[in-house]
């Protein structure tokens with residue numbers, strides 16, 4: 001029998017979550033964000049389930065090429081664009097769309113031999129101060145792009161820094177206003193919204209929305225659960241108990257004995273640790289499900305194993321099923337307990353993790 005830990009990817013959950021995007025943004029085209037191996041779910045597996053999306057977005061050129069080779073004919077957008085002039089030949093050959101966010105890229109484009117059909121997403125820095133041209137730079141950059149005969153389509157794009165914080169539109173207002181000032185009267189297609197903006201700020205939907213995390217069934221917010229947003233978890237990481245220990249009062253558990261039993265208790269040892277992608281900094285108390293019942297992680301997570309409290313789960317023993325996150329155990333709850341976000345847990349799944357559908 002193989003080691004019992006695995007990540008099950010639920011393709012119907014991905015499809016469902018895409019339909020939730022459509023429900024929120026019925027007039028926009030949907031660019032499914034499948035960077036980082038589709039947030040850990042597997043690029044081609046996720047693309048298959050999301051095949052009805054109007055486009056895909058990612059950062060990795062090799063992944064974009066693989067997707068095109070697999071037969072997808074939609075827009076495939078490189079969210080950071082190209083890093084070297086040589087990449088433009090592949091972008092042209094595979095008819096990929098590219099972000100342009102920096103003058104270096106404009107210079108590379110001018111120096112390249114690309115001659116036709118380039119689909120450019122011009123990234124504007126409206127306040128996130130990560131990628132993009134400023135309001136002041138924009139007019140000259142647009143003229144340069146328009147003067148380049150290889151450039152066929154231009155879409156204006158920006159990204160919000162604080163759309164996930166609350167319902168309050170102040171969090172996006174300044175960026176939205178700046179974007180509208182820049183884009184106003186240009187009659188070019190626009191793209192702004194990530195999952196948080198799709199769910200809470202319809203005024204940002206425009207021509208293309210770019211959902212990531214919501215497609216995978218996690219919440220971008222701390223004040224609304226995925227279930228409340230009607231999102232279904234697409235990844236369930238499960239394992240089994242491989243040993244049970246009976247502790248006396250005062251016994252310590254795991255490395256550093258960071259947990260000590262206050263009274264006699266049973267603890268389960270689960271096949272799953274930080275080398276599988278479970279966060280090492282998940283403290284005692286992090287929720288976990290054993291035999292379909294919620295309990296808690298106790299002690300320090302080790303490389304390949306972690307401990308769970310079996311005090312109230314008398315029927316649990318070696319071989320009992322454990323859900324680390326996914327169906328019945330929201331990844332967002334585990335992430336919050338570990339001081340991070342669902343995004344990080346999904347993306348940090350270790351290569352050794354077996355993925356099944």
Ligand SMILES: Cc1ncc(COP(=O)(O)O)c(C=O)c1O
Nearest residue numbers: 033159194195210211212213214
């Ligand atoms: C430019 C851009 N658009 C869209 C997304 C999708 O964001 P989310 O996963 O929050 O929906 C990301 C992800 O970080 C991004 O970098």
